[in-house]
Amino acid sequence: MSFASLGLIDRLLRNVQDLHYQTPTPVQVKAIPAVLGGKDVMAAAQTGTGKTAGFALPLLQRLVQHGPAVSSNRVRVLVLVPTRELAEQVLQSFVVYGKGLDLRFLAAYGGVSINPQMMKLRKGVDVLVATPGRLLDLNRQNAVQFDQVQTLVLDEADRMLDLGFARELNAVFAALPAQRQTLLFSATFSDDIRAMAANFLRGPVHISVSPPNATASKIRQWVVPVDKRNKPDLFMHLVAENNWDHALVFVKTRTGVDYLAAMLDEAGYAVDTIHGDKPQPARLRALERFKAGQVHMLVATDVAARGLDIDHLPLVINVDLPIVAQDYVHRIGRTGRAGASGVAVSLVCADEAPQLAAIEALIRQTLPREEEPGFEAEHRVPQTSATGQIIKKPKKPKKPKGLQAAPGDMHLPGKKTRPKSGESNRKPAAQRDAAAGKETSVTSGSPFSVQRPRSKPARQPVAAARQPAGKGAGGRGKRQP
Numbered sequence: 019m020s021f022a023s024l025g026l027i028d029r030l031l032r033n034v035q036d037l038h039y040q041t042p043t044p045v046q047v048k049a050i051p052a053v054l055g056g057k058d059v060m061a062a063a064q065t066g067t068g069k070t071a072g073f074a075l076p077l078l079q080r081l082v083q084h085g086p087a088v089s090s091n092r093v094r095v096l097v098l099v100p101t102r103e104l105a106e107q108v109l110q111s112f113v114v115y116g117k118g119l120d121l122r123f124l125a126a127y128g129g130v131s132i133n134p135q136m137m138k139l140r141k142g143v144d145v146l147v148a149t150p151g152r153l154l155d156l157n158r159q160n161a162v163q164f165d166q167v168q169t170l171v172l173d174e175a176d177r178m179l180d181l182g183f184a185r186e187l188n189a190v191f192a193a194l195p196a197q198r199q200t201l202l203f204s205a206t207f208s209d210d211i212r213a214m215a216a217n218f219l220r221g222p223v224h225i226s227v228s229p230p231n232a233t234a235s236k237i238r239q240w241v242v243p244v245d246k247r248n249k250p251d252l253f254m255h256l257v258a259e260n261n262w263d264h265a266l267v268f269v270k271t272r273t274g275v276d277y278l279a280a281m282l283d284e285a286g287y288a289v290d291t292i293h294g295d296k297p298q299p300a301r302l303r304a305l306e307r308f309k310a311g312q313v314h315m316l317v318a319t320d321v322a323a324r325g326l327d328i329d330h331l332p333l334v335i336n337v338d339l340p341i342v343a344q345d346y347v348h349r350i351g352r353t354g355r356a357g358a359s360g361v362a363v364s365l366v367c368a369d370e371a372p373q374l375a376a377i378e379a380l381i382r383q384t385l386p387r388e389e390e391p392g393f394e395a396e397h398r399v400p401q402t403s404a405t406g407q408i409i410k411k412p413k414k415p416k417k418p419k420g421l422q423a424a425p426g427d428m429h430l431p432g433k434k435t436r437p438k439s440g441e442s443n444r445k446p447a448a449q450r451d452a453a454a455g456k457e458t459s460v461t462s463g464s465p466f467s468v469q470r471p472r473s474k475p476a477r478q479p480v481a482a483a484r485q486p487a488g489k490g491a492g493g494r495g496k497r498q499p
């Protein structure tokens with residue numbers, strides 16, 4: 019199958035050739051003819067499948083071939099995305115794929131001044147890539163009107179719902195012309211997404227390039243059980259031991275991001291961070307430096323890092339598991355792209371058992387556990403079944419009276435209130451915050467709530483673990499991605 023056989027015009031074929039794309043990806047094979055034909059599309063496709071070109075190329079062609087020039091404060095193609103970073107990336111894709119087509123593109127998102135966006139909209143734009151909140155702000159201020167919209171694209175629709183944009187999406191749907199094309203792309207398909215599709219898409223072409231809710235098969239994934247307090251040291255140990263020197267690292271809290279980044283920096287790694295406290299330009303700069311190879315380790319909260327398009331990323335390290343299971347699929351979707359193989363390793367403590375169970379149920383597989391010698395968890399991470407059940411171990415016999423607790427127990431924050439394995443210690447509010455895209459700062463019991471881990475792991479000296487990659491004495495070179 020070639021791009022030419024999909025019915026694309028010469029200019030677009032040349033642009034694709036310049037990018038050295040040899041053959042269309044499966045989602046492109048199915049989406050491009052459907053979109054060119056004016057059909058609605060509902061596609062189960064995660065980041066890394068080539069979905070952006072799957073909708074951008076045919077929409078660019080339709081813009082060139084159909085319809086009048088865009089008027090002042092009007093838009094012809096509207097792409098809604100969950101995050102600012104994704105807005106910039108999708109915009110860049112349109113710019114690159116649409117080179118030489120004389121079309122106007124704009125990305126509009128919050129967190130930066132609205133005035134330059136309003137100025138650019140005055141002339142009208144052919145493609146507006148926007149986050150829902152900022153789009154409605156612009157609409158309220160009459161900077162953008164929707165009567166010329168011919169196509170609406172919902173990119174990462176599941177993330178938009180997870181981030182609490184349902185109301186904004188409904189407001190946008192209500193304001194758009196009824197006669198339009200609608201394309202919905204989502205990595206996962208919840209009942210809410212299906213309901214939205216049923217309400218707002220007309221006879222869509224269904225595309226599924228990987229089983230819904232499955233993670234890419236070329237990604238080698240495993241879990242390292244560890245006590246919470248030992249996570250930072252285990253992380254540094256794994257990085258040094260395996261010579262991992264190019265990774266995207268996910269941590270739950272902003273404090274945790276800064277903490278790990280400081281450890282990596284101290285150990286001589288080129289590191290940068292992405293989290294909600296950073297201004298937007300600084301986040302984009304960090305991403306660009308990471309993509310350009312100037313920064314080797316990018317430490318991020320997933321709220322800030324959703325949907326980032328990073329090519330050829332060999333490794334994702336989850337120092338904390340996401341609270342929302344779908345985020346796991348999104349996180350590791352950044353590795354193993356375009357046919358490349360990838361590695362995703364998750365450091366999991368006993369408190370995270372419910373999240374692990376939910377993830378395994380979602381991806382329909384039990385992730386292999388691989389304990390790291392010297393970091394064996396005193397607080398066991400229970401096994402789970404692929405249906406998401408936590409398999410409870412038979413109860414241990416009671417300790418005889420007067421016996422002291424194990425030494426490690428004394429250091430565990432919040433020990434008295436720690437739930438039994440299988441119960442969640444997270445408040446519903448924390449789950450809601452995570453779903454709404456809010457980052458938490460330090461939470462009690464976080465391994466990052468102390469200056470430095472108070473107890474070193476039994477057999478692995480921290481100093482050795484912090485040797486930079488390649489310089490460490492004990493680099494076994496295993497698990498090289």
Ligand code: AMP
Binds near residue numbers: 040042068070
């Ligand atoms: P996406 O899923 O749209 O985020 O795309 C993931 C990555 O795949 C992007 O960096 C694209 O540049 C790349 N890509 C898209 N289509 C192709 C293709 N047909 N051949 C090779 N790479 C592609």
